[in-house]
Amino acid sequence: MKVALKDIDIKLREVIESIETDTLYTRSASSNFIVLVSESSDSKSINRLLDAISPVHPCRFIAIRPDKKVSDISAEVSASCHKLSRNQHVCSERIILNVPPVGFDALPSVVNAHLLPGVSSELLLFGEDLPDQLINSLSDIADIIYCDSVELQGGVRDALRLLGKVKHIVDLRWIELSYWRQQIKEIFSHKAAASFIPLIKAIHIVTENREGKPPSTPGLLMAGWLSDRLKMSPVAISSSGFECDGPTAGTVIITFEYRKSKFRTRLKNLEIIFDGGNAHVLLERDSSGLHSEVKLLGNEYNFSSPLEEGTPLKMLEKYFVIGESVKNYPAALKLACEMAELDENYRGV
Amino acid sequence: MHNLFSEGESRIVRPPSTALVIFGASGDLTHRKLLPALYNLYCDDYLPVNFLIIGASRTRLSDQDFRDSARESVASYSRRELDSEKWAGFSKNMYYQPTDASKESDISELGKRIEALCQGCHRDFNYLYYLATAPRFFAPISANLKKAGLVEDPEQGMRRTSLIVEKPFGHDLESARELNAKLRQNFAESQIFRIDHYLGKETVQNILVFRFANGIFEPLWNNKYVDHIQISFAESIGVGSRASYFDRTGILRDVVQNHLFQILSLLCIEPPISLSDPDSIRDEKVKVLRSVRRLNKEEVAARVVRAQYDKGYINGEPVPGYLQEDGINSGSRAETYVAMRIEVDNWRWSGVPIYIRAGKRLPRRITEITVFFKRPPGMLFRGRQVYDLDYNVLAIQVQPEEGISLRISAKPPGPRLRVEPVIMNFTYGSSFGVPSPEAYERLLLDAMKGDATLFTRDDEIEEAWGILTPVLEVWKQDDAIPLYRYQAGSWGPLEADALLTASGHAWRKL
Structure with missing residues (x-):
């Protein structure tokens, strides 16, 4: 239903009140969920996106679409309800705002006026080429940002900048890497493997993308996480790679390799090489999942786990249903940025 | 002495007969807040069985003019819709007296009008004065009410006369003390009701x-x-x-x-x-x-x-x-x-x-x-x-x-x-x-x-x-x-x- 900005609250209430009441309807008021979508989205695709999120994360949605074709900010309101039990439904209110560039300055005032008070405000940056001005002004309102750092123009550096404005960021690329982190964590939970940690000499990270060129956000995030866990910092770049120093393993060389593939960007494999050359840990993905090959003291062990591939939306749904720790993300992100800044022209091995 | 009959008597009963005199009756506060509130009290049967609302301000209005403008205000600002039958019952108790409250003679005339209206009802009424005016009028109005004999000593008489004043109560400590002192020259503290609508x-x-x-x-x-x-x-x-x-x-x-x-x-x-x-x-x-x-x-x-x-x-x-x-x-x-x-x-x-x-x-x-x-x-x-x-x-x-x-x-x-x-x-x-x-x-x-x-x-x-x-x-x-x-x-x-x-x-x- 299209409505004037001043009537948004009244019309939303009418929408909720007009729902048939043969069962119990609960209006969700657990949080505000602001979604900034790209201009290429239309009402249908926005509603599809919200349809996917609302069953796993019911809240008040405010979707914002930049729109060069309109002259003023326009609003539509609706509600979507999903069944919780046989006679109980939960309803999420939706406000969709189409915003012309001349309305960018005024937009925060519209959003602020329609947030549910006293609950957190979350911001999802969804899609490419989102206007910087809107990202900045909306992140000032938000407590939490959900984004795919690959889709941010400045990659990890933009993510770090946004992190400075909110309590935390849920980077969907970080969520995607959770299987990799989990497998590394499990391998080194064995005492035999853990005793090799001080002997780590090099880490080789292979990523693939459509161009076969840097940068690789997943690769940087993984390198950042490994560096943080090993308490290392990148100190220099040489012909052998990024030199990282830390108290745990001394100097460790991290190298990146970029391969061309049909995928937009993803981690392909990761090798941890130990001093002496007789031991290594190799994680590699293929169509059947994530496989690890661990060689220690002449023995070889192999592990496998399924690897969920998915769109950012799938990752987001997974986050809401299962949850995922982002506790180590800020430190990993900071180190990823430090590496990216050491040599912007790094081409990999 | 403490009222021995008050203990345990906390029923909500209608107040005793009251004549409410609103100074500043043509102003915003009266029309946006006071009259709609009084109308709602009437609809909920909370007003005294015998009540009078007497508007007083410098604007020249007849009783009917006051009722007509009040009806518009109630229709616009009341939390419930205006009901013609209820309005008729409510508005017949409304009157208006053009009054320049800074003039003793006008207050005296107002007093006569109040008394005449009360006598017409054959009841004793409490008087409640609502100062919906600028604060600079608080002290002169209270003084003129006293001079006109419209303020009863709470220790002596049976009629309760009270004063309601709206904020601001001064603009700093000194002016607040001064205002309080001036009001207390004419009304006892127990007769002064300083309204803060948040309460x-x-x-x-x-x-x-x-x-x-x-x-x-x-x-x-x-x-x-x-x-x-x-x-x-x-x-x-x-x-x-x-x-x-x-x-x-x-x-x-x-x-x-x-x-x-x-x-x-x-x-x-x-x-x-x-x-x-x-x-x-x-x-x-x-x-x-x-x-x-x-x-x-x-x-x-x-x-x-x-x-x-x-x-x-x-x-x-x-x-x-x-x-x-x-x-x-x-x-x-x-x-x-x-x-x-x-x-x-x-x-x-x-x-x-x-x-x-x-x-x-x-x-x-x-x-x-x-x-x-x-x-x-x-x-x-x-x-x-x-x-x-x-x-x-x-x-x-x-x-x-x-x-x-x-x-x-x-x-x-x-x-x-x-x-x-x-x-x-x-x-x-x-x-x-x-x-x-x-x-x-x-x-x-x-x-x-x-x-x-x-x-x-x-x-x-x-x-x-x-x-x-x-x-x-x-x-x-x-x-x-x-x-x-x-x-x-x-x-x-x-x-x-x-x-x-x-x-x-x-x-x-x-």
Whole structure:
């Protein structure tokens, strides 16, 4: 239903009140969920996106679409309800705002006026080429940002900048890497493997993308996480790679390799090489999942786990249903940025 | 002697016959608030069986003119739709007497008219004078009423004559004392009802019920368990038709000295001896205000932030800056936003920061009292998907929705141990299924009954000014104290955020 900005609250209430009441309807008021979508989205695709999120994360949605074709900010309101039990439904209110560039300055005032008070405000940056001005002004309102750092123009550096404005960021690329982190964590939970940690000499990270060129956000995030866990910092770049120093393993060389593939960007494999050359840990993905090959003291062990591939939306749904720790993300992100800044022209091995 | 018949007699009964005389009867307050409130009281059968409403102002109107304009106001501003039959019954008790209240002769004429109307009803009436006028008329009107013999000594006569006055009660401690002294020359303190409409709001009255009728909250209501408190008053509107008044006043005087300090005193009050004796509650409220630590010059600079809005947007609409508003002096230093940190320095609240903020042209209209309870130790959840454990937050929303919510932490469904905040909500509308009366309805009814519990006593006013006068003086004397800027439609200047971040706190997002 299209409505004037001043009537948004009244019309939303009418929408909720007009729902048939043969069962119990609960209006969700657990949080505000602001979604900034790209201009290429239309009402249908926005509603599809919200349809996917609302069953796993019911809240008040405010979707914002930049729109060069309109002259003023326009609003539509609706509600979507999903069944919780046989006679109980939960309803999420939706406000969709189409915003012309001349309305960018005024937009925060519209959003602020329609947030549910006293609950957190979350911001999802969804899609490419989102206007910087809107990202900045909306992140000032938000407590939490959900984004795919690959889709941010400045990659990890933009993510770090946004992190400075909110309590935390849920980077969907970080969520995607959770299987990799989990497998590394499990391998080194064995005492035999853990005793090799001080002997780590090099880490080789292979990523693939459509161009076969840097940068690789997943690769940087993984390198950042490994560096943080090993308490290392990148100190220099040489012909052998990024030199990282830390108290745990001394100097460790991290190298990146970029391969061309049909995928937009993803981690392909990761090798941890130990001093002496007789031991290594190799994680590699293929169509059947994530496989690890661990060689220690002449023995070889192999592990496998399924690897969920998915769109950012799938990752987001997974986050809401299962949850995922982002506790180590800020430190990993900071180190990823430090590496990216050491040599912007790094081409990999 | 104590009235031996009053004990246990707390039934809500209709007040005795009352003649309500409204000075300033052609003004905004009368038409937007008082007349709709009286109409609603009539519809709910709360008004006395015999009542008279006598409008008095300088405008030349007939009784019928007054009724006609009142009908329009009630139709526009009443919380219930105008019912012709009810209106007929209500409006037949309305009269109008053109009166220049500064003239003794006019007041004398008004007195004759009141007496004639009362005699026509063959009843004795209490007289209730409502001064819906500019404050400069408070003292002369009260003096002229006295001279005209329209004020009865409460110790002597059987007729109750009372005076209701609207804020502002002075503009600093000295002027408040002066006004109180002038009013008391003509009326006893027990006859003066200083109205602060915030005290008529259900949620504000509910603070006492919430605290003292629930066994689970009062034990936590102290510095052992409360981390800090926030009281927020936000308006999206600018100064509108009050530009000239507001520009002389500023928001500290306009809102904080009265509404927000009344809320503060109820929130922090010790249990009174009785809820039915007006002075028991007011005695305790005064003690709270007296316990608020006065700020010295350095503390004013460090703990009080003032600001003025620049142009911006409200709900998408461009709005001018304060200095561009009609009726505002071009070099005005009136604050449209204030944030302050205060402490109630008594046994219960010592060490608990209380943050107060009030502002115009903020993103929305909302008034909320928020109590943040201390966080539990978080070590059990470290390393899980838990960041900092959230405060348990008790939020009392005064407007626009009246209700209470409690934020607690809970585990979302699923195999993973997570902690997320959830809200338990109580709203007046949905819980009781009936609309809340307007604040003025309750207050007018109480004044007719002679119950002063929800009205502000002279010493409360003076204590409130005692807290703020040092701030006003520092602002006046020291130009180096900045008047910060904020964009209309934002939540105020960044400096107001810094007031809290030093203690690891943040304003609640409203």
